[in-house]
Amino acid sequence: MSEWVSSTCMRCAVGCGHVQMGVDEGYGLDTVRGDSAHPVNQGLACGRGISETAEPEGDWLTQPVIRRDGKLEATTWDIAIGRIVAEFRDRLDDPDRIAVLGSGQQTNEAAYALGKLARGGIGTQYYDANTTLCMASAVTAYYDAFGSDAPPPTYDDIPDAETHLVWGANPRVAHPVMFRWLADSADDEGCDMIVVDPVHSETAEAADGHVAPDPGGDLDLARAVLARLLGTGNVDRAFVEEATTGFEELVEGLPDSEAAADRAGVDMEAVDRLVDLLESDTLIYWGMGVNQSVQGTDTAGALIDLCLATGNMGSGTGPFSLTGQANSMGTRVCSSKGTWPGHRAFDDPHHRQVVADAWDVPQDRLPEETGPGPVEIIEAIEDGPVDAVYAVATNPAAGAPDAEFVSKALDDAFLVVQDAFRTATVEHADVILPAATWGESEGTTMNMERRVSRVRAASDLPPGVRSDLDVIATIGNALRDNLFPVSDPQAVFEEFTDLTAGTAADCSGISYDRLAEELAIRWPAPDETSDAGYRYHDDGEWKFPTPSGRARFAGGTGREQPEPPDEAYPLTLTTAREADGYNTGVRSRSAPEEPDLLVARVHPETIETHCAGPGGTERVRVASRRGTVTAEVDADEAIPPGIVWLPIHHPAVNELTIPATDPDSDEPNLKQCAVRLAPVETAAALAESGRAD
Numbered sequence: 236m237s238e239w240v241s242s243t244c245m246r247c248a249v250g251c252g253h254v255q256m257g258v259d260e261g262y263g264l265d266t267v268r269g270d271s272a273h274p275v276n277q278g279l280a281c282g283r284g285i286s287e288t289a290e291p292e293g294d295w296l297t298q299p300v301i302r303r304d305g306k307l308e309a310t311t312w313d314i315a316i317g318r319i320v321a322e323f324r325d326r327l328d329d330p331d332r333i334a335v336l337g338s339g340q341q342t343n344e345a346a347y348a349l350g351k352l353a354r355g356g357i358g359t360q361y362y363d364a365n366t367t368l369c370m371a372s373a374v375t376a377y378y379d380a381f382g383s384d385a386p387p388p389t390y391d392d393i394p395d396a397e398t399h400l401v402w403g404a405n406p407r408v409a410h411p412v413m414f415r416w417l418a419d420s421a422d423d424e425g426c427d428m429i430v431v432d433p434v435h436s437e438t439a440e441a442a443d444g445h446v447a448p449d450p451g452g453d454l455d456l457a458r459a460v461l462a463r464l465l466g467t468g469n470v471d472r473a474f475v476e477e478a479t480t481g482f483e484e485l486v487e488g489l490p491d492s493e494a495a496a497d498r499a500g501v502d503m504e505a506v507d508r509l510v511d512l513l514e515s516d517t518l519i520y521w522g523m524g525v526n527q528s529v530q531g532t533d534t535a536g537a538l539i540d541l542c543l544a545t546g547n548m549g550s551g552t553g554p555f556s557l558t559g560q561a562n563s564m565g566t567r568v569c570s571s572k573g574t575w576p577g578h579r580a581f582d583d584p585h586h587r588q589v590v591a592d593a594w595d596v597p598q599d600r601l602p603e604e605t606g607p608g609p610v611e612i613i614e615a616i617e618d619g620p621v622d623a624v625y626a627v628a629t630n631p632a633a634g635a636p637d638a639e640f641v642s643k644a645l646d647d648a649f650l651v652v653q654d655a656f657r658t659a660t661v662e663h664a665d666v667i668l669p670a671a672t673w674g675e676s677e678g679t680t681m682n683m684e685r686r687v688s689r690v691r692a693a694s695d696l697p698p699g700v701r702s703d704l705d706v707i708a709t710i711g712n713a714l715r716d717n718l719f720p721v722s723d724p725q726a727v728f729e730e731f732t733d734l735t736a737g738t739a740a741d742c743s744g745i746s747y748d749r750l751a752e753e754l755a756i757r758w759p760a761p762d763e764t765s766d767a768g769y770r771y772h773d774d775g776e777w778k779f780p781t782p783s784g785r786a787r788f789a790g791g792t793g794r795e796q797p798e799p800p801d802e803a804y805p806l807t808l809t810t811a812r813e814a815d816g817y818n819t820g821v822r823s824r825s826a827p828e829e830p831d832l833l834v835a836r837v838h839p840e841t842i843e844t845h846c847a848g849p850g851g852t853e854r855v856r857v858a859s860r861r862g863t864v865t866a867e868v869d870a871d872e873a874i875p876p877g878i879v880w881l882p883i884h885h886p887a888v889n890e891l892t893i894p895a896t897d898p899d900s901d902e903p904n905l906k907q908c909a910v911r912l913a914p915v916e917t918a919a920a921l922a923e924s925g926r927a928d
Contacts, residue, residue, distance in 0.1 A: 240693040241270055241754065243680050245340060245673045246284040246817055248558035249413045250682025251276035252754060253288065255674055255693040262697040264289045264674045274755050275390065275686060281411035283814060283823075288673050291822035293656035296669035298699040307667070312701070315666050319625075320713040322649050323357070326623055327714065330358035330602075334612045334621045334648075337364035338628035339560025340818060342678025342690050343569050344727040345703035346562065348719065349627055350571030352711040355594040356718045360606030361621050364570035365629060367608030369523070369563050371900035372531030373556035374573065379532070379789050380539045382781035383739045384567060384578055387770040388518060388553040389684040389757065394420050395551025397515035402431040402538060403453055403524025404557050407438040408814050413557075414438065417520075429512060431456065432524060433809060434880060435873040444508065449500030450807045450878060450907045454530045454793040457537035459495035460509045461485070464544055466492065467510055471546025478777035479543050481788035488790050513545045522557040523883075524811070527906050529797055532899040536789025543786055549772055558683035560818065565681035568740045568758075569731050573605050577735030577742070581605050593734050595717070608901035609635055610894045616644040623649040625710075627703060628670065630819040632659035634884070636892035636903045637861050653706060656821040659886045671702045677724045678704070679750070681758075685767065687745050688755040736761070739780060797895035797904055800877070804859065804909035806841065808891055810883035819884045833857075833887050835866040836880040837912070842870055845912040854915045857881070859908055862890035865915060879910055 237257045244251045252273020258265045267289040269280030299315035300307045326332040335353040337346055346364060353362040366374065374384050381387070393399075393416045406414040418441060421428035430439040431446045431453070439445040448456045464470055465486060475482050496506050519542060525534045539554045547553060558564055569576050571590075579586035582603070591598040607615070609631060615621040624645065635641045638659075645663040652664040655672035675697075678690045696702070708722035721727065725747050735758075736743040744760040757767045771779050771786075779786050800807055817823075824831070835857055846855055846868065856863050857879060864887040874880045881888045883905060893908040 237265065237693070240691050241273070241689065242674070242691045242693065243688045244280070244284045244288060245561040245680065245690065246287055247410055248561055248563055248683040249275065249410050250561070250680065250686055250688060250755070251280055251284060251412055252688065253280065255288070257674070257694040262694050264693055272754065273688075275682065275688070276412050279412045279415060283411075283817070287817070287822040291656070291672070292824060293821045296654060296657060296661070296667060297697065298669060300664075300667040302665045315668060316709060316713065319651050319666055319710060322623055323710070323714055327357065329620065331361055331620045332622050333357050333359050334361035334615065334624045335359060336609065336612070336624065336626040336629050336631060337566060337570060339365040339369060339563035339566055340628040341562060341566070341703055342676060342680060342724070343562065343565040343687070343731065344678040344724045345707060346566045347569040347576065347731045348704055348707045348711070348722070348727060350569070351594060352707055352718070354571045354601055355590070355596045356711045356715045358600040358602055360602040360604050361612050361615060362572060362606055363609045363612060364566040364572040365560060366563060366567050366572055367901050368634065368903065369559045370526060370556065370567065371608065371902040372526040372528070372897055373521070373535050374567060375532045375900040376535035376539055376789065379536055380543070380786055381771060381779050383770075383779075385564070385685055385770070386553065386555045386683070387548065388555045389768055390416065391768065392518060392551050392553065393417060395516065396420060396518040397426050397551070398512045398517040399426075399428040400431070400509070400512065400517055400519045401428065401438055401442070402519060402521040404520055404522030405432070405436040405438045405811060406520070406557060407436070407441060409522065409559070409812050410557060427512060429509070433875060433878065434811070436811070446501060446505045446509065447875060450809050451528065451530070451796045452499035452501070453525055453528075454534040454537055454791070455495045455499035456501055456506070457534060457541060458490055459492045459499060459506050460513075461537065461540055461544060462489040462492035462495060463506050463510050464513070465489070469510055469514055470544050474546035474548065475544065478548070478785055479788060480783050480785045481790065482544070485540060485788040485790040488792060513541060513547065516551045517542070517545070517547045518552060518555050519547070520555045520557050523559060524906060526556070526902055527904065529895050529897050529904045530793040531897045531902050533789065533791030533793045536791050540788050540790065543788060548777070550769060556683070562680045564683055564685065565679075568681060568735070568742070575734070576731055577738030578740045579738055590734065593730070596715070608896060608903070610896050610903050611901070613641050613644045616648050621648065625651045625653070626660055627653045627707070628655075630658040630660045630821065632663060633819040633886040633889060636889055636905055637894045638889035639862050640894070653703065658819065658821050668706055669700045670706065671696055671700055675700070676702055679728060685757045686755040687742065687750065687758065689747070689750045794898070796907055798860070798893050798907070798909045800909045804911045806845065806877055806879050806910050806912060808857070808859065808879050808881060808908050808910040809906055810881050810888060810892070812884065813882040817884065819886065833864055833866040833881065833885050834869050836869045836871040836874045838872060838874045838876045838878070839870045840876045841878070841912070842868060846914050855912045856915055857891065857910050857912060859891040859893070859910045861893070864888070864890055879912065
């Protein structure tokens, strides 16, 4: 009889504890449920987290595959690894010919190992660990404001907040267990939940109020609120003078509140309500609706400015970005993308030498720059120098903007895909490596509040499948002798935590033995008794790791949207996550090569105007300057007129999106671009006549 095994859900970044039981015979999980002993969720669990862990619907990869003469054929692990090593070894004299793409779906140990391979084994600057697709704008804003990454609050602050201001996020769909805590707190007398979102989302349906800026209007709205605060006297002058710098420069750069509100598409009544709510103890949450924008860093910075200006820092208050993928926080801390492990500064000679010594590699092999994000990495296949790509647990052919361009670029490179499921990216691969998934893997993960917890296997690995860490270490040791002297998860975790000792993200006091007893521990944890809480407030004083020791106001003014609507493309596409749409939906879609028909949510007025009269049509073509997709129409008054809503993780949607990026964070602008609608019949007739674009 199988036994219960404690683990952590890897679906989203809430970090819920699960207990899992493997099947009595064969491979896989029999039962999954919430862990009542786990300090994060105390037994709560969402339906999708349970079902996608226990019974994922994806098309499993079960053996290595290699492309011969244009056809994918089953092969052995030795042949597959041999082909990869030969191709990569030929490129080591110019390491930037090799790009490496990781994922927030990996354990900390696998993400650390992949970064070590990319930076210390290969030496490429063309490496991304998922963070640039997800949290880079928030991370950049945190560094700008606080001199350090990660949100100051924790889950412990949620019950103490009086206002929950949810901005550009839909936690009722994306983070259901966390949403339960927000909703419970907002139900208390004198407490409110307010949603800022162009769409009347599922979270907005449950909220006490909804403010709907135009798509891309978030920064103008935040700055309108900041300007209005000055006029109403709601600024916490004592906190500003004690703990911040840059306030006067912020004030000088603020716009007229009414003019900014008008640009944002909201009235002053909504602005005044937000100003009034910020007088109470407020947590400001934001998600991909803020981050995935050319204004992402400036908008995240403006939300932090709102917290600083109103003194909403401390217990029950503060800026709280909502992380997307399960281990996006872990990849930020351990993967060597934007910083070295432990948030060691990438360009600091001392930190570079510490890392080189720990890895036993020459310092001059480490790239001098952190390198671009995934958009520029894909572009570097076309423009050079990249001509080989190693993609681990990620699906850029579906998840990156301008997906048709991405697919063509991947076809031009030697592509290795390592994954548990068949994805759109797999179809372009030259070598496919089947990897372990949830319930089969050992390691750790970090949730959005900095808690480290164990990921444990409740099932043996099926024949032909290997863990991410095992495969990465095998490739690394074949390329560079003894790059991974140890490759079991616990030993790799200890190597990682040793590198973080004394850093801002110190995990050196966390061990597998300690996690077995306490289940989840927040960093910084410099010793075996530490478990951090709210950051930057110590012994009654505010202490920020900035040169002045104070938090800095951002005051960013933003930039124009890259593709506003015009006569040819008069509508705005916006994208968001569906309940079954995590991680490009590969665990909730049984046939990735034949996905469900795309559904476009559109206001009835827009349907009538753009789809041939009252009632419109059941199917339309949604076209942007980059592609055209077919969709069913869902007449939905939750979507404002002039907007087309599509689910971001349907594999067809990113054929439409634009590859513009935030200049500070490099995060793609996945949330807005210009589109048009036409009934399928009309679009077909135009194509036949040669009059379609």
